[in-house]
Amino acid sequence: MGKVIVIGLDGATFELIKPWVKEGKLPNLAKLMQEGSYGELKSTPEKISPAAWTSFSTGKNPGKHGIYHFTAMDTSALKLRVINATCRDGNPIWSYLSNAEKSVCVINVPFTFPADKVNGLMISGWDSPSIDSAGFTYPANLLDELLEKFKEFPITPTIKKYTTDSHPDLAIGDIHHLLDFRTMLSRYLQKKNKWDFFITVYTATDEVQHHFWHHMDKRHMLYNPDKARLYGSAIFDVYQKCDQAVGELLTDADEDTTIVIMSDHGATINSLGVIYLPLWLHQLGLAKRMNILKDFIRSPSIKNGKNIFRRIKGMLYFQISSLLSDKSKQFLKRLLGGKRSGFEAVSEFELSKYDWLQTRAYEAGPNIRINLKGREIHGIVSPGEEYEKLRDYIIAKLHESRDMVTGKKIVTNVYKREDVYHGKHVEDAPDLIVDWAADFVIRGISCLNGNGEHVKIKSLGLYRGLWSGEHSNYGIFIAKGPHIKKGNELKDAEIIDITPSLLYLMGLPIPEDMDGKVLTHIFEENFVQKKPVGYTQADDSGADIPGDSYTDEEARKVEERLKNLGYL
Ligand SMILES: [Zn+2]
Known part of the structure; x- marks a missing residue:
């Protein structure tokens, strides 16, 4: 059985890749698309790294693996706590492979701290508080070897709020430095070790999209032709370097190796819906500040x-x-x-x-929670009819709300949690999941409140210093290998499908509690005929994770990093 190489490009989108491929600017990705199967990859409903990467690795929806966001809400204390892989319910692909005596090399997959005990080696992702934290690498002494070799080990770029506005060159330098480091590190470990399954994830694509989108998108209020001349290619430059990194990491890949390029979600202009949400709830009388x-x-x-x-x-x-x-x-x-x-x-x-005694609904990032009796410590909304009516009312009001300048709808979809999640952790999900508009920046909101009165929220005008790029629902999937169909465009691939598809390719049965399907139509027909998909009983024993979750000090470090990156 041939080897498998997975290269993750966090937040990469075909909206950008396809035109650049057409222009011949991303030759390595173009070649893989030509010689393999590719298509948009539907992310998890929350389209955010912790949920999406965990759904990739476990093949399960967040309702089963339990990770929705960077933080989890403790409703009994109304506190958010930062999460890591110890919150994951379910085994990741590298554990299944290790148990089947395949050797693995796992580098920088987001939300994998502390590293799992694997048959091979593992470096956890940017939820690691620091390189000194127990569990950063497996085995632990791998870190000493790497520090001796590279003298440094950056985990995330050191971007601070406003950095891209006041010091864009520094931010770009920082993003590229980390990207180059990841390639050196990945190439070193790839050459030095024996492995059947190799995965490494680049986060530069996501970082540069968040901070530099307005320099290449004329729809954005901060688009400025002079600045665009300087920074309009910042995002492309990162994609180009990732394309080169893909070429480098495939240097020794033989004809028998299967290659997967993927992202956890896509990217688009930031509508700022998440910023308007608290005010929207307040102005509609649903929340009281x-x-x-x-x-x-x-x-x-x-x-x-x-x-x-x-x-x-x-x-x-x-x-x-x-x-x-x-x-x-x-x-x-x-x-x-x-x-x-x-x-x-x-x-x-x-x-x-919030004044909790007068708050019926409150924001959870871009989504909404209900202040529910018996769950929230100061809950005032009764479960059952009152809860359902309130959710329906909020959904209707969000759909009615319009951008004050263009008259466009400010949301594309609003889901009840049970409509998009299933499993024993659905209870931890926000009550409503909101898909904000993804093709313009909101410039004020108008709608009618419950009494039929006009509510107007004027433009917050908060464009500078905020992310100009945001996540979108569809990431990318490209696969090329000896058994993969060529030049084949897919329509129905989801992020939960990758792990079952790779387990199938590598000759393992699929645990029956996995939500993802084997993407049989990416494989050559004679391969599928010879190899029917096999299933095995559910394996939800949880990963074999050494060490504890964060200490208070570590939690503070991760929280600060998330704030600096703009995620909290
Ligand atoms: Zn992001």
């Missing part, structure tokens, strides 16, 4: 005495920003301090800021 003085006194940074003035400014900005015209906002911004855009004020829209 506590008054500004209480906010101020209770805020953790005031208690710690940190950033008091920045915080007052941020809070004032947020409180009045919805009432102001764009012009007055510009004036206010100048008054409050140069380039500040109110970003921190919005990102610090903490859960402690």
Whole structure:
């Protein structure tokens, strides 16, 4: 049986790849598409790395593996805690392969800390608090060898908020440095070790898309032809380097090796729906923010005495920003301090800021939770009829809401959690999952409230400093190998299908509790005829993970990193 190489390009999308392939600019990806099967890869409903990469590795929907986001909500305390692979319910592909005595080499798959004990080696992803954390590599002494060889071991780019606006060249340098390091590291481990299954993941594609999208997309308010000349190719440059990395990592791949290129989700312009959601809930009377003085006194940074003035400014900005015209906002911004855009004020829209006795629904990232009696500590919505009516009402109102400038719908879909998830962890999912518009930036919202009165949320104007690129529903899938059909475009591949398809290719039975299907139509017909898909009983024993989850110190480190990257 031949070897398998999987190369992950986090957030890569065919919307960008296909035109560049046509222009002959990504020769390695083009060749793989020509000589193999490819198609859009449907992500998990939350289309975010922790959920999607875990669904890739386990072949299960998040309702079964239990990971939805970077954080998990503790509804009894209304607190968010950062999560890692110890929260994963289900075995990843490298554990199935290890148990079948295949050797594996697993590098930097997001949300795999602490590393699993595998037959081979494993370096966990960017949920690792630091390289010194127990469980960063398996075996543990692999790290010493790598540090001796490379002298450094960056985990994520050191991008800080605003970095791309104030120091774009530094940010680009940082992203490329990490990309180059990943290629060196992957190539070194690939050459030095014996393996049947090799996987490495690049995150540069996702990072550059979040921070540089507005430089190549004229639909964005911050698009500026002068800046576009300088930074308009930042995203392409990263794709081009990834294409070269693919070429390099396939240098020794023989005719017997199967190659998979994939992403966990796609990318598009950031509509900023997630930023409008708290205000939308507030203005519709679904959530009640506590008054500004209480906010101020209770805020953790005031208690710690940190950033008091920045915080007052941020809070004032947020409180009045919805009432102001764009012009007055510009004036206010100048008054409050140069380039500040109110970003921190919005990102610090903490859960402690609600008056829970008057809040029926609250935001969970881009999604919505109901303040449910018996689940949330201060729950006021009764389970059953009241809960269902409220969810239906919110869905209807989101569909009715329009962008104030263009009149376009601000959402494309809103799902009840049981419609998109199944399994014993559905209870942990947000109550409503929202697909925000993905082809424009929201510039204010208008809709009718429950009393039929017009509600208007003026443009927040918070374009600068926020991500200009956001995740989209479809990532990429390309497979090429001795048994894979050539030049074959797929329509129905999902991220949960990859693991069962690879287990099948490598001669293993599919555990019957996997949600993904074997993509039999990517394989040559005589291969499928000779090899019917085999199944085995469910294996939900959980991965064999050494060590504990985060210490308090580690949790703080990861939280800070997520904030710097803009995920929290
Ligand atoms: Zn991302």
